[in-house]
Amino acid sequence: MLSFVPLDVRHKIWGLANRILLALAICHLTPFTSAAAEREPYDDRYCTTCHGTDGRGNEGIEAPRLAGMEDWYLRRQLKNFRAGIRGYHPMDTAGIAMRPMAKLTDDSIADIVAWVGSWDYQPAEITIEGDVQSGELLYGVCATCHGMDAKGNAAMGAPALAGQNDWYLVTQLSNFVVGYRGRHEDDRYGQQMAAMVGTLTDESAIRDVVVYINSLETR
Amino acid sequence: MVNPVSRREFLNLLAATGGIAAALRAGTALNLLPGSASAASLDLLNLGSNQRKIAILGGGISGLTAAFELSKQGYDCTVLEASHRCGGRVLTLRHGDLIDEIGNRQYCEFDDEPHMYFNAGAARIPSTHRNLLAYCKELNVELEVFINENKTSFVQDDNMLGGRPIRNIDYTTNMRGFMAELMAKAMNSDELDAPFTESEAETLLSMIRSFGDLNENDLYSGSFRAGYAEGGFLKHGVQKDMIAFRDLLKSRMGRQIMGANEGDTGPILMQPAGGMDQIIRGFLNHVGEQVKYRAMVTSVKVTDKGVNVAYDQDGVRHSLEVDYCFNCIPTHLMVGIDHNFPSDYVTAMKYVRRGEAYKAAFQAKHRFWEDLDIYGGISWSNTKSRQLWYPSHGIHKAKGIVLGAYDYSGGMYHTLMSQEERIEAHLADHEKIHPNFRELVEKPVTIGWHRMNHMLGCSARWSRNLGRGWTHEEETLYHTLQAPVNGRHYFIGDQISMHSAWQESAVMSAQWALSHMDAQVRAELA
Numbered sequence: 076m077l078s079f080v081p082l083d084v085r086h087k088i089w090g091l092a093n094r095i096l097l098a099l100a101i102c103h104l105t106p107f108t109s110a111a112a113e114r115e116p117y118d119d120r121y122c123t124t125c126h127g128t129d130g131r132g133n134e135g136i137e138a139p140r141l142a143g144m145e146d147w148y149l150r151r152q153l154k155n156f157r158a159g160i161r162g163y164h165p166m167d168t169a170g171i172a173m174r175p176m177a178k179l180t181d182d183s184i185a186d187i188v189a190w191v192g193s194w195d196y197q198p199a200e201i202t203i204e205g206d207v208q209s210g211e212l213l214y215g216v217c218a219t220c221h222g223m224d225a226k227g228n229a230a231m232g233a234p235a236l237a238g239q240n241d242w243y244l245v246t247q248l249s250n251f252v253v254g255y256r257g258r259h260e261d262d263r264y265g266q267q268m269a270a271m272v273g274t275l276t277d278e279s280a281i282r283d284v285v286v287y288i289n290s291l292e293t294r
Numbered sequence: 295m296v297n298p299v300s301r302r303e304f305l306n307l308l309a310a311t312g313g314i315a316a317a318l319r320a321g322t323a324l325n326l327l328p329g330s331a332s333a334a335s336l337d338l339l340n341l342g343s344n345q346r347k348i349a350i351l352g353g354g355i356s357g358l359t360a361a362f363e364l365s366k367q368g369y370d371c372t373v374l375e376a377s378h379r380c381g382g383r384v385l386t387l388r389h390g391d392l393i394d395e396i397g398n399r400q401y402c403e404f405d406d407e408p409h410m411y412f413n414a415g416a417a418r419i420p421s422t423h424r425n426l427l428a429y430c431k432e433l434n435v436e437l438e439v440f441i442n443e444n445k446t447s448f449v450q451d452d453n454m455l456g457g458r459p460i461r462n463i464d465y466t467t468n469m470r471g472f473m474a475e476l477m478a479k480a481m482n483s484d485e486l487d488a489p490f491t492e493s494e495a496e497t498l499l500s501m502i503r504s505f506g507d508l509n510e511n512d513l514y515s516g517s518f519r520a521g522y523a524e525g526g527f528l529k530h531g532v533q534k535d536m537i538a539f540r541d542l543l544k545s546r547m548g549r550q551i552m553g554a555n556e557g558d559t560g561p562i563l564m565q566p567a568g569g570m571d572q573i574i575r576g577f578l579n580h581v582g583e584q585v586k587y588r589a590m591v592t593s594v595k596v597t598d599k600g601v602n603v604a605y606d607q608d609g610v611r612h613s614l615e616v617d618y619c620f621n622c623i624p625t626h627l628m629v630g631i632d633h634n635f636p637s638d639y640v641t642a643m644k645y646v647r648r649g650e651a652y653k654a655a656f657q658a659k660h661r662f663w664e665d666l667d668i669y670g671g672i673s674w675s676n677t678k679s680r681q682l683w684y685p686s687h688g689i690h691k692a693k694g695i696v697l698g699a700y701d702y703s704g705g706m707y708h709t710l711m712s713q714e715e716r717i718e719a720h721l722a723d724h725e726k727i728h729p730n731f732r733e734l735v736e737k738p739v740t741i742g743w744h745r746m747n748h749m750l751g752c753s754a755r756w757s758r759n760l761g762r763g764w765t766h767e768e769e770t771l772y773h774t775l776q777a778p779v780n781g782r783h784y785f786i787g788d789q790i791s792m793h794s795a796w797q798e799s800a801v802m803s804a805q806w807a808l809s810h811m812d813a814q815v816r817a818e819l820a
């Protein structure tokens with residue numbers, strides 16, 4: 076039927092017909108993608124893929140709880156990840172994984188911080204065991220900045236610890252101790268923290284202090 | 295010693311004792327009789343005037359299998375899919391498509407033509423994956439042969455022959471020649487051929503000679519099998535020079551090359567004409583209206599009577615109460631979603647590790663491989679990009695899409711790079727095979743499955759005991775997760791199989807769960 080049309084043009088007509096049919100089929104089935112010619116939009120609100128429902132944290136991805144995090148702390152950490160001040164050490168695998176996800180504009184960061192603030196906050200589930208008494212003694216140093224109740228201190232730049240995923244606190248404390256976090260020259264607060272973990276000499280000390288934090292009343 | 299029963303005798307015995315059906319099943323297992331071409335008989339009860347509501351979490355191929363089968367039997371299904379598309383790891387990229395890799399969003403800029411696509415996830419269907427193939431047939435998905443091993447493609451290793459790429463046929467012909475020479479030597483020693491009768495030994499030796507194309511002295515001295523140095527049609531062919539065994543042994547790539555057509559990739563491989571997602575489209579032709587897109591599941595609570603599911607769509611939290619739920623959301627993501635699963639279930643969910651697959655592709659400005667007698671297949675190199683796939687389809691058209699990297703075990707190497715670094719790495723790697731590769735290709739796409747939105751990994755890794763099989767504990771965890779919660783919530787997907795990373799496994803896991811639920815529904819209605 077189309078034999079008078081040159082072959083490549085026939086291909087094009089065929090291709091066009093196919094696309095129209097396809098577009099019709101898609102319109103019919105999935106109203107969302109009805110604008111077949113336009114490109115699929117995307118936004119930067121992808122946090123919950125890793126950080127879980129309402130940002131409650133996901134151990135399966137080693138992604139911590141975001142809900143309840145102070146806006147100033149969240150903003151600072153996002154910017155640190157973006158600048159490569161955090162997640163720079165090859166052994167900090169979860170931190171490294173976070174870096175490209177923080178390739179965000181300031182506007183996006185502001186949007187995310189506001190979004191996170193809107194989430195329903197629930198304290199994290201307790202997953203580790205240890206010695207609370209020993210932890211309480213060890214916590215003395217921490218209390219200077221993070222407060223007796225571990226609810227954080229904005230003036231010191233120290234975030235709340237109570238209510239955070241305990242496995243995450245353990246990882247981060249270990250990272251500070253062994254130098255996977257807080258050694259970047261531009262990470263002022265991280266350096267402060269790295270200087271404070273001297274009393275946490277082994278794994279059990281880290282667990283104990285986190286178990287003590289678990290025992291504190293959350294927000 | 296008792297004479298072992300021959301397979302034929304065994305079948306006759308079975309037919310006498312267990313009936314024909316048992317003999318037929320056993321015959322399939324023994325590879326004697328051809329397997330049934332239809333799906334493993336899914337015999338679901340039609341609901342008739344009864345009603346049952348179903349939630350399917352995730353529009354992966356297993357979820358769509360469930361939706362398709364249940365809809366046929368009158369179930370009221372809703373598929374909740376977090377992404378803008380169904381298919382999950384069945385992802386075909388074409389002109390204009392969004393690649394939703396977190397931190398590295400891309401649009402595919404390939405020319406807008408039917409053959410210009412890239413299967414960024416599943417790409418090959420072995421002929422033994424009969425349940426998947428049965429759906430292809432039922433859904434009218436046209437299949438074509440996928441060329442996997444290609445003797446004219448290249449093998450390249452910096453450690454071998456100064457890094458000069460050689461044809462697969464040169465590598466394998468010479469390697470087989472030398473191996474056969476060794477085997478023939480062994481067979482010619484009295485000690486080693488002792489276990490064989492004279493006629494067995496003779497049969498074996500003749501096969502060894504032909505395996506390696508040995509000369510009359512049982513030595514390998516090169517072979518015409520590797521093609522001709524010159525001539526061959528209008529003039530007599532001139533044999534190519536042998537490549538020294540020692541030189542080939544500088545590379546360890548034989549482990550890959552000699553096994554390319556074995557195991558999973560041993561059967562004839564196929565692909566749907568026009569892209570792997572034709573299967574997904576086939577399913578959606580039937581159940582497309584039941585899918586909610588950009589509907590992200592946020593909570594799954596199992597009750598006595600069913601399952602309550604919550605999901606976010608358009609910034610609003612919705613809820614859905616159903617009788618049964620089939621869930622193909624990757625377990626590592628499900629850990630972060632609200633649920634009330636029992637603790638052994640949660641332990642199993644947290645145990646599973648996520649795989650790290652990575653793929654990349656380029657649009658070729660012309661089909662340069664065809665100028666080199668290459669039509670489809672894979673060139674292998676000892677680089678991080680590892681593989682270069684030439685398309686099996688679109689032969690002799692102007693352009694084509696080549697796979698520029700495929701790493702399924704150590705995919706983090708490229709995943710951790712920026713888009714620019716990834717592309718540069720692949721260009722540099724493939725210049726070792728095609729010196730002007732850089733000029734020949736354009737419009738790259740890269741897919742780090744570890745960062746793909748709503749996926750964040752490729753294929754559950756159950757066994758931490760790499761290479762040594764599953765431990766007893768792992769088997770227990772697996773069976774825990776396969777069993778439904780309260781008879782109401784079923785995990786499905788290739789994650790609930792002992793052979794992950796295949797669509798067949800995903801489809802079969804769904805069929806297993808469907809049959810299990812069907813038994814319950816039959817009991818309820820009885």
Ligand SMILES: Cc1cc2nc3c(=O)[nH]c(=O)nc-3n(C[C@H](O)[C@H](O)[C@H](O)COP(=O)(O)OP(=O)(O)OC[C@H]3O[C@@H](n4cnc5c(N)ncnc54)[C@H](O)[C@@H]3O)c2cc1C
Pocket residue numbers: 351352353354355356357374375376377379380381382383384414415416417418419589590591592622623624627631651652653743747748749752786787788789794795796797798799800
């Ligand atoms: C690189 C690569 C190569 C492969 N090669 C082959 C091959 O050659 N042959 C072959 O047969 N197989 C291959 N596979 C494997 C095959 O793709 C998978 O086994 C199969 O597609 C898995 O299907 P699934 O049903 O388990 O679901 P998945 O594909 O894992 O789908 C899960 C779905 O859940 C959705 N989801 C996630 N979170 C949520 C949420 N909160 N709410 C709602 N939905 C959610 C996701 O968006 C996704 O659609 C390959 C895979 C990859 C990645």
